[in-house]
Structures are given as structure tokens and as C-alpha cells.
Amino acid sequence: MAETQEKTKNLEKIINVVDFTAAYGETVVIDNITFDVYRGEKFIILGGSGCGKTTLLKHMIGLFRPAKGRILIQGQDIGSAYGVQRIEILKSIGVAYQLGALFGSMTVIENVMLPLEEYTDLSNETMDLVARMKLNLVGLTGSENKMPAELSGGMIKRAALARAMSLDPDILFLDEPSAGLDPITSAELDQLINQLSKSLGITFVIVTHELNSIYNIADRVIMLDKSTKGIIAQGRPEYLRDNSTIPVVQKFFMRKTDEELGTGGSTKHDPAGGRE
Ligand SMILES: Nc1ncnc2c1ncn2[C@@H]1O[C@H](COP(=O)(O)OP(=O)(O)O)[C@@H](O)[C@H]1O
Ligand SMILES: [Mg+2]
Structure with missing residues (x-):
């Protein structure tokens, strides 16, 4: 179901997420997703509340180990690295929660x-x-x-x-950086992220559902989906806005604020047995 517009094929991949499944105990939160992040891009992870955005980020920074699959940071498997190798990976990334x-x-x-x-x-x-x-x-x-x-x-x-x-760091991971900011301050933060990206070439992986920020910052996005536990859309935000045929994706990109996200199709009760 994923929609893709790949303009980035010739770029170097700095992160590979391969056949990745995340679970808490027996409860699968993310089921078998695969995507790459390119060096120097600003990559945004979207999706309704509780769909696993923070879970994905925490795996990407090595706080949790994948239930299945691998996450490679500059070619190194952060889920299985230990000792000096793990420290070297951790030194190459920066993290900030909210x-x-x-x-x-x-x-x-x-x-x-x-x-x-x-x-x-x-x-x-x-x-x-x-x-x-x-x-x-x-x-x-x-x-x-x-x-x-x-x-x-x-x-x-x-x-x-x-x-x-x-x-x-080569890569900065930010979980909802503009949480709690007013729109003007939030736009200033977006501007700063763009500046840092341009002047330092840092790769950004950002969780946000601020639509303005997405248009201001994102080179590419992926949207996670709670009911399928997979990636429901990926590509440039403008492309998804103009071309997506998936209702929940259309709904997200048409919205003017992010307040209603989570009440629509993306977080429908999952009759197939999603446990919470
Ligand atoms: N430490 C944890 N133990 C068990 N379940 C968790 C834990 N953290 C998150 N979850 C569950 O995993 C799902 C995804 O959570 P999360 O990654 O925080 O979503 P998001 O960041 O997209 O809002 C939710 O159902 C949440 O309740
Ligand atoms: Mg979160």
C-alpha cells in the first residue's frame, strides 16, 4: 500500500531499517517495515497517536532491540553492537525527546x-x-x-x-521537537533545523505531526499506521498531499491543524486482535 516517490536513488543511505518488527512482550507494535534514510536529508516520521513513532525512534537509537529485523546506522547494526562498537555508533548520533x-x-x-x-x-x-x-x-x-x-x-x-x-553527530533524532511551542516559535525552530541541515549537513530524523513543520522541513516522510502496523505512505509531503488515494493520508495532508489526528481511520479499532 505504500506510496513512493523516490528521487533519491543515487544518494548514500545512512540508515537502513530492514524487515523491522517492534514488540513489547507479545504485543507487536510495528510489523515488518523496511525503509532507508539518506545522508543529509530531513526525514519525518508521521502517524496517529500510539502508532509506534516513538517506539521506532527508540529502536533507531539503540534503546530497544528489534523483535525481528535490523537497523543499520552507517552500516553498523545498532541492535546487536556492543562495547566499543556500540559507543562509536552512539557517538555518531544525537537525540532529543521533545x-x-x-x-x-x-x-x-x-x-x-x-x-x-x-x-x-x-x-x-x-x-x-x-x-x-x-x-x-x-x-x-x-x-x-x-x-x-x-x-x-x-x-x-x-x-x-x-x-x-x-x-x-552525523544524525540527529528529534521526537516532537515543537511540542508545546506556539506557531511562531515553532516556525523559528523549523528555520533553525533547516539552517543546521544546510550548514552542517546533519541528517535529521524527526517525529512530528505539525503539518506546517512537515511542509517547512521535510525532504521525505513515512506515515505509520496503527491498524496495519506498517508504513501506509512514503514520499515527499507535497507529492502525498497531491497524489495519495488513501483516505487517512488524504485526511492528514488536507488538515490545517494536527488536533484531530488519531480520531480518524488510522487509529480505528483493529478487529484482527491489536492488543493495547
Ligand atoms: N514501554 C512500553 N511498554 C509497553 N507498551 C508500550 C511501551 N511504550 C509504548 N507502548 C505501546 O506501544 C504503542 C506505540 O507507542 P508509541 O511508540 O509511544 O506511539 P507514538 O509515539 O506513535 O504515539 C502504544 O500502544 C503504546 O501504548
Ligand atoms: Mg510518541
Whole structure:
């Protein structure tokens, strides 16, 4: 059922998700999906609430092991890597959940330095310098010594993004980065993601259902579907908007806000025995 518009065949694949199944105990959440992410692209994962977007992301960053199949990050199987190999993969990716989880008892710059302290042997001076550069990249020069509580919602997201970038990742994974932001701040964050993508060539894998963000950011999307536990659509968002014949996909791309997502066909009760 997947709709595809592949303009990217000649590009290098940086992530391969192959025959991948995710389960919690006996409950399968994602059933046998396969897709690739290309180096340098902004790839968006869509789908109704509870369809498995966060589950997929957590497998892609190695928090969970696939029930079946493989996830390769730059050719390395993150589900089975261990020891030094696993650490090397983890150093090549940055992660942020809802871009909000700063440590409240530490300053902004201390938050950004945390991954450097954990994964590198850099001197304090160097870590300080690197963290300042990252904060500069996200427009937070001058806020280094503030506490998270002193920052606006948009600034917290930027600081979390700076922290996720502290190890110069090849790939950044963001789960609902604009959650809780007003539309203007959300659009500014989109702009920042586009800037970082362009200037640094980072590959972004982003879960969001903000339609505006999708059009602002996405090179390609996949849409997960709760009832089939598979990928219901994939391609460029404009292509899906104009060409999809699948009702739930049409409905999503016609909508002006994301509030109703989850009440339509994509999250219908699954008579085939989807357990929750
Ligand atoms: N740790 C967990 N243990 C058991 N079930 C889970 C766990 N995390 C998520 N689920 C279930 O997996 C399904 C997908 O969840 P999730 O990946 O969070 O969806 P989404 O991010 O798309 O809203 C849901 O039915 C959810 O209840
Ligand atoms: Mg989620």
C-alpha cells in the first residue's frame, strides 16, 4: 500500500531499517517495515497517536532491540553492537525527546557539556569552547550561564538541540521537537533545523505531526499506521498531499491543524486482535 516517490536513488543511505518488527512482550507494535534514510536529508516520521513513532525512534537509537529485523546506522547494526562498537555508533548520533529535558539544576552551558564529559577526554577549557560554539549555532550566545528556568520555551528547545549536537553527530533524532511551542516559535525552530541541515549537513530524523513543520522541513516522510502496523505512505509531503488515494493520508495532508489526528481511520479499532 505504500506510496513512493523516490528521487533519491543515487544518494548514500545512512540508515537502513530492514524487515523491522517492534514488540513489547507479545504485543507487536510495528510489523515488518523496511525503509532507508539518506545522508543529509530531513526525514519525518508521521502517524496517529500510539502508532509506534516513538517506539521506532527508540529502536533507531539503540534503546530497544528489534523483535525481528535490523537497523543499520552507517552500516553498523545498532541492535546487536556492543562495547566499543556500540559507543562509536552512539557517538555518531544525537537525540532529543521533545527537546525539553534540560537538567534544571545546571546552567545552560553545563547541560551542553554533559555529553562531552561522558564521551570524550577533552579538557575543561576545550569542552567549554565546544559548548559555546554549539550554543552560538542555535542562537543562544549570551545565555550560557542562565538556568533552564530562566529560558523561554523556544530557548529551552534550542539549548536541548545544542546539547544533542555537542558530539558533532552525523544524525540527529528529534521526537516532537515543537511540542508545546506556539506557531511562531515553532516556525523559528523549523528555520533553525533547516539552517543546521544546510550548514552542517546533519541528517535529521524527526517525529512530528505539525503539518506546517512537515511542509517547512521535510525532504521525505513515512506515515505509520496503527491498524496495519506498517508504513501506509512514503514520499515527499507535497507529492502525498497531491497524489495519495488513501483516505487517512488524504485526511492528514488536507488538515490545517494536527488536533484531530488519531480520531480518524488510522487509529480505528483493529478487529484482527491489536492488543493495547
Ligand atoms: N514501554 C512500553 N511498554 C509497553 N507498551 C508500550 C511501551 N511504550 C509504548 N507502548 C505501546 O506501544 C504503542 C506505540 O507507542 P508509541 O511508540 O509511544 O506511539 P507514538 O509515539 O506513535 O504515539 C502504544 O500502544 C503504546 O501504548
Ligand atoms: Mg510518541
